[in-house]
Amino acid sequence: MLFRIIINIFVFLLIIIECNSQVLIKAPNDGEIFIDMYPKSGEKVYKKVNINGTTWLAENLQAKTFNNGELIFHAKTDKEWREAGDFNKPAWRFHNYDPNNSESFGYEYNWFAVVDSRGIVPDGYIIPFKSDYVNLVNHFGGWDIAAYKLKSKIGWADYCLGGEKLVNCTNCSNWSADYRKIVPCHKCKGNQTVKISTPIVKRTGNGNNSSGFSAIPTRLGLTSCGYDYRLWKPKSKNYLGQTAWWTLDDDGSKFAYAFFIENINNVYFQLEFKYEGFPVRCYFGG
Ligand SMILES: [Zn+2]
Structure with missing residues:
Protein backbone atom coordinates (compact mmCIF):
# COMPACT_ATOMS: atom_id res chain seq x y z
CA MET A 1 0.00 0.00 0.00
CA LEU A 2 2.71 2.45 1.04
CA PHE A 3 4.62 1.56 -2.13
CA ARG A 4 1.54 2.35 -4.24
CA ILE A 5 1.12 5.73 -2.51
CA ILE A 6 4.76 6.58 -3.21
CA ILE A 7 4.37 5.61 -6.86
CA ASN A 8 1.21 7.75 -7.12
CA ILE A 9 2.98 10.75 -5.59
CA PHE A 10 5.84 10.26 -8.04
CA VAL A 11 3.46 10.12 -11.03
CA PHE A 12 1.59 13.15 -9.70
CA LEU A 13 4.87 15.13 -9.47
CA LEU A 14 5.81 14.11 -13.01
CA ILE A 15 2.44 15.40 -14.27
CA ILE A 16 2.96 18.71 -12.45
CA ILE A 17 6.45 19.13 -13.95
CA GLU A 18 5.12 18.31 -17.43
CA CYS A 19 2.20 20.77 -17.12
CA ASN A 20 4.54 23.47 -15.88
CA SER A 21 6.93 23.32 -18.81
CA GLN A 22 5.92 26.87 -19.79
CA VAL A 23 5.61 28.09 -16.20
CA LEU A 24 8.21 30.52 -14.93
CA ILE A 25 9.99 30.93 -11.65
CA LYS A 26 8.24 34.29 -11.33
CA ALA A 27 5.86 36.05 -13.70
CA PRO A 28 8.05 38.60 -15.50
CA ASN A 29 7.22 42.27 -15.75
CA ASP A 30 6.94 44.05 -19.08
CA GLY A 31 10.37 44.15 -20.73
CA GLU A 32 11.91 41.66 -18.31
CA ILE A 33 14.06 38.99 -19.97
CA PHE A 34 13.62 35.44 -18.66
CA ILE A 35 14.18 31.78 -19.53
CA ASP A 36 11.68 28.97 -19.07
CA MET A 37 11.98 27.04 -15.81
CA TYR A 38 11.58 23.66 -17.53
CA PRO A 39 12.64 23.81 -21.18
CA LYS A 40 11.69 20.75 -23.20
CA SER A 41 14.62 18.37 -23.54
CA GLY A 42 16.53 18.79 -26.78
CA GLU A 43 15.13 22.25 -27.41
CA LYS A 44 17.41 25.27 -27.45
CA VAL A 45 16.86 27.39 -24.38
CA TYR A 46 15.97 30.85 -25.69
CA LYS A 47 15.96 34.06 -23.75
CA LYS A 48 12.41 35.40 -23.79
CA VAL A 49 10.72 38.65 -22.91
CA ASN A 50 7.21 39.66 -21.92
CA ILE A 51 6.01 42.54 -24.10
CA ASN A 52 2.51 43.81 -23.45
CA GLY A 53 1.39 40.37 -22.26
CA THR A 54 2.96 38.47 -25.18
CA THR A 55 6.03 36.26 -24.87
CA TRP A 56 8.64 37.00 -27.57
CA LEU A 57 12.01 35.40 -28.16
CA ALA A 58 14.59 37.93 -26.93
CA GLU A 59 17.15 36.54 -29.40
CA ASN A 60 17.18 35.38 -33.00
CA LEU A 61 16.03 31.89 -33.96
CA GLN A 62 18.59 29.05 -34.10
CA ALA A 63 16.73 26.11 -35.65
CA LYS A 64 18.59 23.61 -37.82
CA THR A 65 15.58 21.35 -38.31
CA PHE A 66 11.98 21.68 -39.28
CA ASN A 67 9.46 20.78 -36.58
CA ASN A 68 9.05 17.26 -38.03
CA GLY A 69 12.76 16.64 -37.40
CA GLU A 70 13.95 16.93 -41.01
CA LEU A 71 17.10 18.99 -41.50
CA ILE A 72 16.90 22.46 -43.04
CA PHE A 73 19.66 22.71 -45.67
CA HIS A 74 22.73 24.33 -44.11
CA ALA A 75 24.49 26.54 -46.69
CA LYS A 76 28.17 26.72 -45.75
CA THR A 77 29.33 28.99 -48.58
CA ASP A 78 27.94 31.88 -50.58
CA LYS A 79 27.77 29.56 -53.61
CA GLU A 80 25.62 27.01 -51.72
CA TRP A 81 23.42 29.83 -50.47
CA ARG A 82 22.83 31.19 -53.97
CA GLU A 83 22.13 27.72 -55.37
CA ALA A 84 19.53 27.06 -52.66
CA GLY A 85 17.84 30.33 -53.60
CA ASP A 86 17.87 29.48 -57.30
CA PHE A 87 15.96 26.24 -56.59
CA ASN A 88 13.53 27.75 -54.03
CA LYS A 89 15.10 25.48 -51.44
CA PRO A 90 14.74 26.30 -47.72
CA ALA A 91 18.16 27.08 -46.22
CA TRP A 92 19.94 28.57 -43.22
CA ARG A 93 23.46 29.87 -42.67
CA PHE A 94 25.64 31.34 -39.97
CA HIS A 95 26.18 35.11 -40.12
CA ASN A 96 29.12 35.48 -42.56
CA TYR A 97 29.17 31.63 -42.67
CA ASP A 98 31.04 31.69 -39.36
CA PRO A 99 29.84 29.24 -36.63
CA ASN A 100 31.31 31.54 -33.97
CA ASN A 101 28.58 34.04 -34.82
CA SER A 102 25.63 31.84 -33.87
CA GLU A 103 25.25 32.91 -30.23
CA SER A 104 25.23 36.65 -30.91
CA PHE A 105 23.49 36.76 -34.30
CA GLY A 106 21.36 33.62 -34.39
CA TYR A 107 20.96 31.98 -37.81
CA GLU A 108 19.96 33.57 -41.11
CA TYR A 109 17.22 31.95 -43.21
CA ASN A 110 15.96 32.40 -46.72
CA TRP A 111 12.26 33.07 -47.34
CA PHE A 112 11.65 29.49 -48.47
CA ALA A 113 12.53 28.24 -44.97
CA VAL A 114 10.27 30.83 -43.35
CA VAL A 115 7.13 29.82 -45.28
CA ASP A 116 7.81 26.05 -45.36
CA SER A 117 4.76 24.22 -44.01
CA ARG A 118 6.96 21.97 -41.83
CA GLY A 119 7.61 25.00 -39.58
CA ILE A 120 10.91 26.31 -38.18
CA VAL A 121 9.84 28.10 -34.97
CA PRO A 122 9.20 26.28 -31.66
CA ASP A 123 5.82 24.66 -30.97
CA GLY A 124 3.10 27.25 -30.41
CA TYR A 125 5.25 30.13 -31.69
CA ILE A 126 4.34 32.38 -34.62
CA ILE A 127 6.54 34.26 -37.10
CA PRO A 128 5.31 37.86 -36.83
CA PHE A 129 3.00 39.37 -39.41
CA LYS A 130 3.51 43.00 -40.43
CA SER A 131 0.66 44.01 -38.11
CA ASP A 132 2.48 42.34 -35.18
CA TYR A 133 5.54 44.51 -35.79
CA VAL A 134 3.31 47.58 -36.24
CA ASN A 135 1.77 46.82 -32.82
CA LEU A 136 5.26 46.42 -31.35
CA VAL A 137 6.33 49.80 -32.75
CA ASN A 138 3.16 51.47 -31.47
CA HIS A 139 3.56 49.90 -28.03
CA PHE A 140 7.00 51.50 -27.76
CA GLY A 141 5.97 55.01 -28.69
CA GLY A 142 5.69 54.94 -32.50
CA TRP A 143 8.02 55.08 -35.51
CA ASP A 144 10.30 57.86 -34.21
CA ILE A 145 11.12 56.40 -30.82
CA ALA A 146 10.53 52.62 -30.91
CA ALA A 147 13.90 51.71 -32.47
CA TYR A 148 15.77 53.24 -29.53
CA LYS A 149 13.78 51.07 -27.10
CA LEU A 150 14.06 47.89 -29.21
CA LYS A 151 17.84 48.03 -29.77
CA SER A 152 20.49 46.49 -27.54
CA LYS A 153 22.67 48.78 -25.44
CA ILE A 154 25.85 47.75 -27.23
CA GLY A 155 27.03 46.70 -30.69
CA TRP A 156 25.41 49.35 -32.93
CA ALA A 157 27.62 51.56 -35.08
CA ASP A 158 27.73 55.29 -34.41
CA TYR A 159 26.20 57.55 -37.00
CA CYS A 160 27.05 61.08 -38.03
CA VAL A 201 27.98 65.50 -34.88
CA LYS A 202 28.55 61.89 -33.91
CA ARG A 203 25.67 60.01 -32.28
CA THR A 204 25.58 56.54 -30.78
CA GLY A 205 23.55 53.96 -32.70
CA ASN A 206 22.86 51.96 -29.54
CA GLY A 207 19.45 51.80 -27.90
CA ASN A 208 18.42 51.57 -24.25
CA ASN A 209 16.64 48.21 -24.71
CA SER A 210 13.88 49.19 -22.28
CA SER A 211 11.68 46.78 -24.27
CA GLY A 212 13.93 43.80 -23.53
CA PHE A 213 13.60 42.93 -27.24
CA SER A 214 17.41 43.12 -27.61
CA ALA A 215 17.70 43.86 -31.33
CA ILE A 216 21.30 43.13 -32.38
CA PRO A 217 22.74 44.68 -35.58
CA THR A 218 23.49 42.14 -38.31
CA ARG A 219 24.01 44.35 -41.36
CA LEU A 220 26.04 47.38 -42.44
CA GLY A 221 24.84 50.72 -41.14
CA LEU A 222 24.49 52.99 -44.15
CA THR A 223 25.28 56.19 -42.28
CA SER A 224 27.97 54.77 -40.09
CA CYS A 225 30.78 57.21 -39.33
CA GLY A 226 33.16 54.27 -39.33
CA TYR A 227 32.41 53.27 -42.90
CA ASP A 228 34.39 54.54 -45.85
CA TYR A 229 32.22 54.41 -48.98
CA ARG A 230 35.10 55.26 -51.31
CA LEU A 231 36.96 52.15 -50.14
CA TRP A 232 33.69 50.25 -49.71
CA LYS A 233 34.92 48.74 -46.48
CA PRO A 234 34.67 49.49 -42.77
CA LYS A 235 37.29 51.69 -41.13
CA SER A 236 36.64 49.97 -37.82
CA LYS A 237 35.12 46.72 -36.61
CA ASN A 238 32.10 48.48 -35.17
CA TYR A 239 30.22 49.18 -38.39
CA LEU A 240 27.07 47.09 -37.96
CA GLY A 241 24.16 49.49 -37.93
CA GLN A 242 21.11 47.70 -39.29
CA THR A 243 19.14 44.52 -38.81
CA ALA A 244 15.96 43.03 -40.24
CA TRP A 245 13.75 40.02 -39.60
CA TRP A 246 11.58 38.17 -42.05
CA THR A 247 7.96 39.25 -41.70
CA LEU A 248 4.82 37.60 -43.00
CA ASP A 249 2.51 39.78 -45.02
CA ASP A 250 -0.95 40.12 -43.50
CA ASP A 251 -2.39 39.35 -46.94
CA GLY A 252 -0.57 36.02 -47.31
CA SER A 253 2.89 34.62 -47.93
CA LYS A 254 3.27 35.73 -51.57
CA PHE A 255 5.41 38.76 -50.76
CA ALA A 256 8.62 38.51 -48.75
CA TYR A 257 8.88 41.47 -46.39
CA ALA A 258 11.48 42.24 -43.77
CA PHE A 259 11.14 44.55 -40.79
CA PHE A 260 14.17 46.83 -40.49
CA ILE A 261 15.71 48.68 -37.55
CA GLU A 262 18.68 51.01 -38.02
CA ASN A 263 21.30 52.76 -35.94
CA ILE A 264 19.77 56.09 -37.06
CA ASN A 265 16.52 54.91 -35.38
CA ASN A 266 14.62 54.29 -38.59
CA VAL A 267 12.09 51.45 -38.56
CA TYR A 268 10.40 50.30 -41.74
CA PHE A 269 9.24 47.38 -43.86
CA GLN A 270 10.93 46.53 -47.14
CA LEU A 271 10.07 44.03 -49.86
CA GLU A 272 12.99 41.61 -50.25
CA PHE A 273 14.26 38.99 -52.67
CA LYS A 274 13.31 35.55 -51.38
CA TYR A 275 16.91 34.30 -51.57
CA GLU A 276 18.09 36.95 -49.10
CA GLY A 277 19.18 35.82 -45.62
CA PHE A 278 17.59 37.37 -42.54
CA PRO A 279 17.20 36.33 -38.91
CA VAL A 280 13.81 35.34 -37.52
CA ARG A 281 12.02 36.33 -34.31
CA CYS A 282 8.78 34.83 -33.10
CA TYR A 283 6.23 35.13 -30.32
CA PHE A 284 4.12 32.63 -28.39
CA GLY A 285 0.65 32.42 -29.87
CA GLY A 286 -0.72 29.57 -27.69
ZN1 LIG B 1 19.66 80.56 -56.99
Missing part, protein backbone atom coordinates in the same frame (compact mmCIF):
# COMPACT_ATOMS: atom_id res chain seq x y z
CA LEU A 161 24.84 64.08 -38.66
CA GLY A 162 25.87 67.23 -40.47
CA GLY A 163 28.65 67.79 -42.97
CA GLU A 164 28.21 69.18 -46.47
CA LYS A 165 24.98 68.81 -48.39
CA LEU A 166 23.16 70.38 -51.33
CA VAL A 167 19.90 72.23 -50.66
CA ASN A 168 17.54 74.15 -52.95
CA CYS A 169 18.56 77.76 -53.52
CA THR A 170 16.09 79.94 -51.66
CA ASN A 171 17.07 83.08 -53.59
CA CYS A 172 15.68 81.93 -56.95
CA SER A 173 13.24 79.14 -56.05
CA ASN A 174 10.21 81.27 -57.04
CA TRP A 175 11.63 82.51 -60.33
CA SER A 176 9.97 81.48 -63.57
CA ALA A 177 11.95 79.58 -66.20
CA ASP A 178 11.85 82.62 -68.53
CA TYR A 179 13.10 84.97 -65.82
CA ARG A 180 15.95 82.56 -65.02
CA LYS A 181 17.13 82.83 -68.64
CA ILE A 182 17.36 86.61 -68.44
CA VAL A 183 18.67 87.09 -64.88
CA PRO A 184 21.37 84.77 -63.54
CA CYS A 185 21.02 84.01 -59.81
CA HIS A 186 24.11 85.34 -58.04
CA LYS A 187 23.68 82.90 -55.17
CA CYS A 188 23.62 79.55 -56.99
CA LYS A 189 25.03 80.61 -60.38
CA GLY A 190 21.96 79.13 -62.05
CA ASN A 191 22.38 75.64 -60.46
CA GLN A 192 19.27 76.15 -58.30
CA THR A 193 21.10 74.37 -55.47
CA VAL A 194 23.67 75.59 -52.98
CA LYS A 195 26.11 73.70 -50.80
CA ILE A 196 25.68 74.20 -47.07
CA SER A 197 27.96 72.95 -44.35
CA THR A 198 27.05 72.16 -40.76
CA PRO A 199 29.30 70.73 -38.04
CA ILE A 200 29.56 66.93 -38.03
